Amino acid sequence: MNVLEIIRFALRGLTINRLRTFLTTLGIMIGVSSVIILTAVGNGSSKAVQQSLDRLGTNSIQVRSGSSGFGARARAVSNNTKPLTILDAAALNDPKQVPDVKQAAPIANANATCVNGSSTSTPATFSGTWPSYFEASNNQVVKGSYFTLDDVNQGRRVAVIGNTTATELFGTDNPIGQTVKCAGIPFTIIGTTAIKGSSGFTDGDSLFLAPITAVENSITGYQPLSAIIVEAKSSKVTDLAQAEIQTVLDTRHKVRGTSSRDYRLFNQASLLATSSSSSQVFTVLLAAVAGISLLVGGIGITNIMLVTVIERTREIGIRKAIGAPKGVILSQFLIEATILSLVGGALGVIGGYIGSHFTIVGVKPVVMPSSVFLAFGVSVLIGLFFGGYPASRAASLRPIEALRHE
Amino acid sequence: MDNQTSNASVVIDVRKAVKKYGSGESAIYALAGVDLKIYAGEYVAIMGPSGSGKSTLMNMLGALDIMTSGQYFLDGIEISSMDENALSVVRGRKIGFIFQSFNLIPRTTALANVELPMAYQGIKSAERKKRALAALQVVGLTDRVSHEPTELSGGQQQRVAVARALATRPSLLLADEPTGALDSKSTEDLLDLFDQINAAGRTVVVITHEHDVAQRAKRVIRMRDGKIISDTLNANQGVSA
Structure with a gap:
């Protein structure tokens, strides 16, 4: 009795009740594809967060005014708060004092609505800054040019705008060289930046x-500066750069203890760590939900195989009476269960890949290869494990009892 | 075949067979010490009312059930001490079963049904098919080989079962109420077939409660309350225990 022959028996067994075979396979398929899709959604959302943070620049540090604490003491020291100034920004560009800082740029934010004919736009970020801002904030000009230090020194009213602002003001027209009025002041557009997408809100x-x-x-x-953006030389020395910034600003602002600092530092790297750990929790949660559905699929296989064994008890008795060894009966039912889970698993993988092509609740799923192997492997194991019990029940039926079964 | 020489060789040798259900005072003896010898080439009918132990004896002889005590030699091999796996091999190679309810595998062609026991024995596909077709020819169903059981009459199904039992060339053809589900015409055909098979030298044991079926056998064993109460020859052929 060779394996091929047993497989043929198993296949014949499966074709006896096609609807049931189909439904069982469907159960496994849904389990496997939901594992793949849901982990892909989790993975995709964490990738999206990571990408938007990467675009912000992981080696950039923002310095903002204000104390790090809240409450009575913070209010008490707030009288002594020294605003951030251009001179602070200049000090943070001194390689002797801050050797791990590449460059720093002051930021003066404004709220202004720009008008071009009948089109208006209120940019989310309307900032006056230095040219070094572009690199520190990971913004690149793709059309036109950057403004220069000379523009800063001369106070020229030129501007570089983002894609959303350009579309709102000029539609599909080329914005370069055009003039818009922002808060009533004319600015000449000299460049547009590369599309970044949204980062958070x-x-x-x-x-x-x-x-x-x-x-x-x-x-x-x-007015005082809104913030100073500082770029560390690399993401590895961000912590060193941060300490150097604190030393310089503590001296300049005459801060005596760390608790009375009148400025705060924001580091993208720490943001990244927080967000990626939270999206990991999200992924694990989704995987758990999907795992449960896979388990349910497995229990479905057990159920179907048990019903099949009971329904075919008499047939098992006949087979035993005409000389079928226990091992062959066991193999036949195990192979039936394995085929169910193999086919279901394979269809589930296909379904998972297809499903992952769609954007789900605003997230572009990214399939994790490990989840594919895991889900497929688990489904086959489930077939063997959950199919094993009914199969061994079938195999150990005594022929005399099986034959009496009606 | 070896009809003449086999008179001496013993196919079935049952010694002090006891089958007990339950224990203590409530124990019931389905077989209460049966001694039985059946020689090669014999045609034996085992008769008795229900509860006489004839079905239990048939299950013992067919290696479908194990006895509580006693010994059973089939073709000189003691099988009363074998485990389930070894028994399945014995059933496949030594015994051809014919049941009252035919017991063909559903949704499977006549040919595949006849091939099945040979498949379990590991006989190669081509050889299997050849032997299965030959067996189906013996029972006169050459034109029905690709029919499934539901497409065959009761008599035809039983003949497929006979072909399946014959194809493995067993030492013993064991039929349990083979005519119980057949009309009189089919019964007659089947009994003719048994005569023919026995005439070719095969040992045939039929369990029945119908007298006209038993009349066709050469030797009739009657049972009651788990014991053999008579063992007679119908004609002047065969031997008695």
Whole structure:
């Protein structure tokens, strides 16, 4: 009795009740594909968060005004708060004091609506800054040019805008060289930045960047800086750079203890760690849900195989009476269960890949190869494991009892 | 075949067979010490009312059940001490079963049904098919080989079962109420077939409660309450225990 022959018996057994075979396979298929799709959604969302953070730049640090604490003491020291100034930004560009900082740029934010004829746009980020801002914030100009230090020194009213702002103001027209009025002040567009996509809640392409002098002169006036953006030399030395920034600013702001600092540092790397760990929890949660459905599929196989064994008890008796060894009966039913789970698993993998092509709740799923192997492997194991009990029951039926079964 | 020489060789040798159900005072003896010898080439009918132990004896002889005590030699091999796996081999090679309810595998052609026991013995496909077709020819069903059981009459199904039993060339053809589900015409055909098979030298044992079936056998054994109460020859052929 060779294996091929037993497989043929098993296949014949499966074709006896096609509907039942189909439904069992469907159960496994849904289990496997949901494992693949749901982990792909989890993976996709964590990838999306990571990408948007990468675009922000993982080696950039933001310095903002304000104390790190809240409550009575924070309010008590707030009287002593020294605002962030251009001079602070300049100090953070001094390689002697901050050797691990590549560059720093001051940011003066404004809230302004820009008008071009009948089109208007209120950029989410409307900032006056230095040219070094572009690299520190990971923004590249793809059309036109950057503004220069000379533009800053001269206070020229030129601007680089993001894609969303450009579309809102100019539609499909080329914005380069055109002039828009922002808060009533004319600015000439000299460049547009590469599309960044949204990072969290803000649209990274709703962007309007101009020389800080121009913004301060004509819109905000000479106010404290909103922030200073600092770029560390690499993401590895971000922590070192952060310590150096603190040393410089502590001296400049005459901070005596760490608790009385009048500024705060925001590090993208720590944001990244938080978000990726939270999206990992999300993925595990989804995988658990999917795993349960796979388990349910497995129990479905057991159920069907048990019913099949009971239904075919008499047939098993006949086979035993005409000389079928126990091992052959066992193999036949095990192979039936394995075929069910193999086919279901394979269809599930296909279904999982197809399903992962669609955007699900705003997330583009990214299939994890490990989940495919895991889900497929588990489904086959489930077939063997859950099929094993009914199969051994079938095999150990005594022929005399099986034959009496009606 | 070896009809003449086989008179001496013993196919079935049952010694002090006891089958007990339950234990203690409530124990029931389905077989209460049966001694039985059947020689090669014999045609034996085992008769008795229900509860006489004839079905239990048939299950013992067919290696479908194990006895509580006693010994059973089939073709000189003691099988009363074999385990289930060894018994399945014995059933496949030594015994051809014919049941009252035919017991063909459903949704499977006559040919595949006849091939099945040979498949379990590991006989190669071509040889299997050749022997199966030959067996189907013996029972006169050459034109029905690719029919499934539901497409065959009761008599035809039983003949497929006979072909299946013959194809493995067993030492013993064991039929349990083979005519119980057949009309009189089919019964007559089947009994003719048994005569023919026995005439070719095959040992045939038929369990029945019908007198006209038993009349066709050469030797009739009657049972009651788990014991053999008579063992007679119908004609002047064969031997008695």
